[in-house]
Amino acid sequence: MSFDLKDGRIVIVGASLAGLRAAETLREKGFTGSLTLVGEEPELPYDRPPLSKAVLLGRAGAEDCGLPGRRSLDAHWRLGVRATGLDPEARRLLLADGEQLPYDRLLIATGTRARPWPNPEEAALDGVLTLRTSQDAARLARLLDARPHRVLVVGAGFTGSEIASACRERGLDVTVVERGRAPLIGALGGTVGAWAIRLQRAHGVDLRCGVTVTALLGRNGRLSGAELSDGSRIDAEVAVVCLGAVRNTEWLADSGLAAGPRGVACDAGCRVFTMYGIVTDDVFVAGDVARFPHPLFEYQLIALEHWGNAIAQAEVAAHNMVSPGPRRRPHLAVPSFWSSQFGLNIKSVGVPTFSDQVILAQGSPGERRLVAVYGYRGRITAAVTVDRAKWLEHYRHLIETAAPFPPGPGAADHLAGQEPVPSDVPDPRVLSHGPTVALTGHLPDWRLTLLRPAG
Amino acid sequence: MSTDTLFRRITDYANRPDPYPLYAELREHGVARQEDGAFLVGTYDEITALLHDPRVSSDVRNRDDAEELLAGEDPAAPRSFIALDDPEHDRLRRLAMRRFGPPHTPGRIDALRQDITAIAEDLARGLGEKQHIDIVDDFAFPLPVAVICRLLGVPGEDVPQVHEWADAVVAGLDFSPEEEPAERRRTALQARQAMGVYLGELARTRRERPTGDLLSQLANEDGPDGRLTDGELMSTATLLLIAGHETTVNLITNGVLTLGRHPEALQRLCDDPELMPRAVEELLRFEPPVQFLPQRTPLADIEVAGVTVPKGAPLILVLASGNRDPLRFPEPDRFRPDREDNQHLGFGSGVHSCFGAPLARLETQIALTVLLRRLGSWRLLADPPEYRRSPVLRGPRHLPVERGGGVS
Ligand SMILES: Cc1cc2nc3c(=O)[nH]c(=O)nc-3n(C[C@H](O)[C@H](O)[C@H](O)COP(=O)(O)OP(=O)(O)OC[C@H]3O[C@@H](n4cnc5c(N)ncnc54)[C@H](O)[C@@H]3O)c2cc1C
Numbered sequence: 001m002s003f004d005l006k007d008g009r010i011v012i013v014g015a016s017l018a019g020l021r022a023a024e025t026l027r028e029k030g031f032t033g034s035l036t037l038v039g040e041e042p043e044l045p046y047d048r049p050p051l052s053k054a055v056l057l058g059r060a061g062a063e064d065c066g067l068p069g070r071r072s073l074d075a076h077w078r079l080g081v082r083a084t085g086l087d088p089e090a091r092r093l094l095l096a097d098g099e100q101l102p103y104d105r106l107l108i109a110t111g112t113r114a115r116p117w118p119n120p121e122e123a124a125l126d127g128v129l130t131l132r133t134s135q136d137a138a139r140l141a142r143l144l145d146a147r148p149h150r151v152l153v154v155g156a157g158f159t160g161s162e163i164a165s166a167c168r169e170r171g172l173d174v175t176v177v178e179r180g181r182a183p184l185i186g187a188l189g190g191t192v193g194a195w196a197i198r199l200q201r202a203h204g205v206d207l208r209c210g211v212t213v214t215a216l217l218g219r220n221g222r223l224s225g226a227e228l229s230d231g232s233r234i235d236a237e238v239a240v241v242c243l244g245a246v247r248n249t250e251w252l253a254d255s256g257l258a259a260g261p262r263g264v265a266c267d268a269g270c271r272v273f274t275m276y277g278i279v280t281d282d283v284f285v286a287g288d289v290a291r292f293p294h295p296l297f298e299y300q301l302i303a304l305e306h307w308g309n310a311i312a313q314a315e316v317a318a319h320n321m322v323s324p325g326p327r328r329r330p331h332l333a334v335p336s337f338w339s340s341q342f343g344l345n346i347k348s349v350g351v352p353t354f355s356d357q358v359i360l361a362q363g364s365p366g367e368r369r370l371v372a373v374y375g376y377r378g379r380i381t382a383a384v385t386v387d388r389a390k391w392l393e394h395y396r397h398l399i400e401t402a403a404p405f406p407p408g409p410g411a412a413d414h415l416a417g418q419e420p421v422p423s424d425v426p427d428p429r430v431l432s433h434g435p436t437v438a439l440t441g442h443l444p445d446w447r448l449t450l451l452r453p454a455g
Numbered sequence: 456m457s458t459d460t461l462f463r464r465i466t467d468y469a470n471r472p473d474p475y476p477l478y479a480e481l482r483e484h485g486v487a488r489q490e491d492g493a494f495l496v497g498t499y500d501e502i503t504a505l506l507h508d509p510r511v512s513s514d515v516r517n518r519d520d521a522e523e524l525l526a527g528e529d530p531a532a533p534r535s536f537i538a539l540d541d542p543e544h545d546r547l548r549r550l551a552m553r554r555f556g557p558p559h560t561p562g563r564i565d566a567l568r569q570d571i572t573a574i575a576e577d578l579a580r581g582l583g584e585k586q587h588i589d590i591v592d593d594f595a596f597p598l599p600v601a602v603i604c605r606l607l608g609v610p611g612e613d614v615p616q617v618h619e620w621a622d623a624v625v626a627g628l629d630f631s632p633e634e635e636p637a638e639r640r641r642t643a644l645q646a647r648q649a650m651g652v653y654l655g656e657l658a659r660t661r662r663e664r665p666t667g668d669l670l671s672q673l674a675n676e677d678g679p680d681g682r683l684t685d686g687e688l689m690s691t692a693t694l695l696l697i698a699g700h701e702t703t704v705n706l707i708t709n710g711v712l713t714l715g716r717h718p719e720a721l722q723r724l725c726d727d728p729e730l731m732p733r734a735v736e737e738l739l740r741f742e743p744p745v746q747f748l749p750q751r752t753p754l755a756d757i758e759v760a761g762v763t764v765p766k767g768a769p770l771i772l773v774l775a776s777g778n779r780d781p782l783r784f785p786e787p788d789r790f791r792p793d794r795e796d797n798q799h800l801g802f803g804s805g806v807h808s809c810f811g812a813p814l815a816r817l818e819t820q821i822a823l824t825v826l827l828r829r830l831g832s833w834r835l836l837a838d839p840p841e842y843r844r845s846p847v848l849r850g851p852r853h854l855p856v857e858r859g860g861g862v863s
């Protein structure tokens with residue numbers, strides 16, 4: 001049995017971070033069979049986080065973000081071609097060019113794409129774009145190089161906020177329009193959101209919250225500005241649409257797998273479920289496209305758009321693809337995420353949206369250092385630090401050990417007089433950008449129940 | 456024996472050559488309260504967690520017995536960041552790090568490679584054809600001070616004086632509970648002050664006329680965290696000089712001692728010098744120069760492995776014991792120079808983890824490589840060797856070896 005598992009045909013769909021790391025791990029674990037990576041993008045795997053940071057600041061070229069290979073893969077690369085379907089019974093992957101790839105085990109790592117601007121005509125205007133791929137980033141960097149008079153950022157999640165930060169650092173005027181009450185509120189809740197409002201304004205961002213863009217305006221096929229729901233109008237030459245991500249699962253529509261808009265559901269070992277909730281043993285999933293149960297979050301199926309999760313999950317999936325049952329490992333890593341914006345380093349551990357309360361535990365918001373700790377029903381479930389990443393390890397430990405919330409007294413640099421307040425994680429539906437951490441299943445925050453349509 | 460005397464037994468000079476059985480006893484008991492109210496922790500997971508815990512202070516002013524401990528010190532004198540907590544610790548460490556390593560000055564330590572090699576070769580050449588060598592006096596002892604002086608930009612003619620002060624300061628730490636420490640402490644305090652005054656004056660000169668070295672840069676730093684005050688500059692420079700002195704001496708010496716005891720490992724290293732970086736990591740685990748951290752204090756009652764350590768109590772983290780924890784390291788009592796997954800506590804962990812680690816690593820790797828090449832075959836003349844008094848900065852006072860007759 002175990003000999004078989006190290007041999008045979010493995011196909012990986014999606015040749016980005018998760019796909020590459022899984023391929024490397026398969027070889028590390030002694031897989032000697034044939035390995036094929038299918039990727040829609042023509043480029044070899046590259047890293048996305050710099051695309052909204054260093055690349056927009058001109059510190060790195062969009063084409064310089066290639067992911068370093070950790071080992072030689074001896075793999076077949078099928079780049080620039082899309083997978084269009086799956087026949088799980090015949091174990092064949094269908095490609096857009098008509099080819100059919102047979103496999104013994106399959107890994108789905110198709111990630112997400114940027115949610116497009118809903119009006120296709122407006123989206124087609126010159127100067128309107130989204131940011132997900134290196135080509136997007138190259139285009140946006142070129143547009144910023146031309147020093148537009150104003151950039152419009154639609155949606156103030158992490159990507160939108162990072163773009164706004166890059167614009168300000170380059171001395172460009174930028175307007176950020178966010179439907180929610182604050183930037184980052186979908187991922188980090190109201191308390192950190194309120195802090196982010198002050199941060200952005202202090203850096204000269206023209207921030208408009210509680211407002212939506214109702215139309216992008218064009219002149220001769222070029223973007224000229226936008227109309228907002230409060231009746232105002234702004235002029236802008238560039239608009240970056242940052243409305244969150246869409247999971248790349250359409251190609252699995254007829255596969256009989258549990259794949260849909262929320263992702264591809266799997267068990268703790270990354271094995272994909274069928275639509276009837278029966279676990280498969282030859283189809284695995286990892287990265288942004290996966291929904292997986294996490295014991296720290298009550299076994300709800302969570303989906304994370306996190307660089308670190310893509311790697312950790314890919315490694316577990318690959319391990320399990322070549323290991324017999326009792327040797328298989330669960331994917332239990334505590335989620336963590338980072339972002340850099342406005343000269344600050346924001347990091348999180350745990351799942352901040354899985355919370356009912358939050359407390360500012362350490363730091364000094366005025367001096368740009370902060371530790372916010374999140375709790376759910378009396379235990380610590382997440383922490384967010386601003387320029388204080390060194391404390392994350394401690395809070396990770398508290399999350400893992402289900403330590404009581406709020407954390408006890410005595411921390412160095414603690415913020416005096418703080419009390420827990422509702423974490424104020426809004427219903428994702430009121431946000432214009434998708435939350436970066438999507439807790440699918442029921443959301444613990446009571447505000448969600450308030451939003452249920454009244455009888 | 457009762458565990459509340461463990462600390463007394465660990466610090467007992469008679470146990471200096473081999474404290475490891477006592478550490479095993481400590482781990483058996485998890486957290487051991489001592490007769491004087493101090494708490495000893497010796498298991499890897501607990502030590503690591505405490506070193507990351509914001510409720511654990513490095514500032515002894517938070518001790519219940521602070522007044523006694525600080526007798527004779529000027530309370531207004533600036534403290535070095537090893538003895539401070541967030542946010543002061545963070546600011547001072549960050550300011551110093553800007554000119555020491557990544558992200559702002561990534562090449563600094565690597566640029567010293569040639570200098571260090573030259574200094575080590577020089578010392579090794581000085582051994583000549585001598586038959587009997589004291590690894591401490593003839594080689595390990597002069598090296599780190601020479602290197603840190605080069606880094607800071609202390610002029611060559613002042614190095615002997617700086618060395619003398621550094622020795623006196625370190626001797627002040629070399630306590631044993633039996634003796635009356637006042638005299639030693641007074642000498643140490645004076646040396647520290649003299650060193651501070653000297654470095655302060657040097658820094659003022661460098662402020663006017665920078666010479667490209669670390670001290671010049673620290674003196675003229677104007678980053679987002681502002682500038683170091685004169686007092687902060689003095690205490691930071693003094694810290695850098697002292698922290699890397701005896702620790703590195705001991706690591707090099709412990710390296711020679713350990714290799715003398717493990718001929719197969721020595722042979723492997725001679726055959727395959729590429730193994731040296733990993734061997735140095737294993738040394739930091741197996742015979743760490745800093746055996747325990749005696750300065751921690753909880754800022755609130757905290758629970759450690761089921762025991763409540765009260766606010767203000769002395770909390771002693773026995774790094775050398777964590778390094779031998781079988782729950783973390785397979786075959787912990789074996790010296791395995793090619794050990795994988797070796798996240799030892801030799802440089803501490805968490806927010807105060809060793810600032811100078813990249814330098815110490817490079818220095819020790821170079822020193823041992825040069826020394827082994829120059830020594831030819833050799834053997835230990837005294838095993839165990841005579842140890843220094845300190846149970847914290849534990850290492851041989853002398854390590855006599857004889858050329859010929861041994862391995863390689
Ligand atoms: C601008 C930006 C900034 C980011 N910054 C951070 C950050 O600071 N910190 C952080 O933690 N995370 C960050 N992320 C998120 C991080 O990059 C993702 O979590 C990571 O890329 C996920 O990797 P993945 O391999 O699962 O999916 P993806 O990187 O989305 O890769 C999926 C791949 O599959 C391909 N594909 C899709 N469908 C098909 C198909 N049918 N057939 C063949 N191929 C297909 C796609 O073309 C794509 O190449 C950022 C993301 C972006 C876009």
Ligand code: HEM
Nearest residue numbers: 536537698699702703706744745802803807809810811815
């Ligand atoms: C082998 C040599 C060394 C060893 C074993 C060692 C070990 C340690 C340990 C265990 C700590 C943690 C102290 C604590 O947590 O309280 C520490 C801190 C420190 N070390 Fe080293 N060290 C070595 C070399 C050096 C060198 C060469 C330098 C200077 C360039 C240096 C500078 C420092 C400083 C400044 C700190 C304080 C860090 C802080 O408080 O943030 N060390 N070292």
